[in-house]
Amino acid sequence: MSKISLPELKKQLKTYKPEELVSIIVDCYKSSEDVKKYIHMMLDPEHTENQLFEAAEKKILIQFYPDRGEPKLKFADARKAISEFSKLTNNQVRTIELMIYYVELGVQMTNDYGDMYESFYNSMVSMYQSAVQKIATDDSGALHRMFREKLIFIMQRAGNVGWGFQEGLADAYYTYVGGFDDED
Template identity: 30%
Template structure:
């Protein structure tokens, strides 16, 4: 006779336990979670708009992850940069803030390749995908809000001229498909 596998606890199980908590117990639990990790602190600060610039800590993570200083043996970590954007998106529903982080990601990636030369196909695919996502978010904004982002996206495209792996062509195609009036 085989052993029964234990069921992995789920959010439903946690929620069932939380229903019995009073306000003080919930606050204590939230405080424990807040102190548990930097990610939880960043999430709370963004969710409740507690910092002057809720994007600052996320931008720092993106900058460090996608434009590392190779001279200091720092490593490129695209997943970490993408994760920072996902965490911000979960913390707060802010299309403009997400667009800012996405454009910043692409600016950092673009600057990285301008600083260190050609990287590899996977790197450019990741940056192009983020450029596409950034454009999608920007197109959801009002025309007035789009203006600054479009200028930055265009600057990224212009500065990438001469970069290999079809990167510049990809940027141009994405930009002009989305903003044909700028052609």
């Protein structure tokens, strides 16, 4: 199957009758869970966004604190939930909320179970850094004001564990959004 360019696709779709386009969309809807989510987002954005947010939160939570058994710690699954939510909703604030939630659960886990392994901490610091980088793009400082307390609380709670975890979080915070503190 050869790839068709976007302009070619648009040109081709313009030749179809409305009922044929509806049929194509329905077939796509039936064939792909991602298309289904996208269409729901287009038709009922607020309700769908809330559902997607709750589903992403649950996917993240299960990696750290499953209903049964030991934690899975499949960080790729948790990160994928955040990424999918971001792509489907394009809601930066709620995406940052999910990113911070991921790190909060990681810090909670280290406080509950003790020291973890280095790649665990690297994953937490990486997500925290991604969150503060997104926050730093808001020149008004509104995002920083919204998340400042949580970000600082996470740093404080990470002080009881090893591997330079707290230092990594603090470095990310002060590198990207620490300047906003001077303005408050």
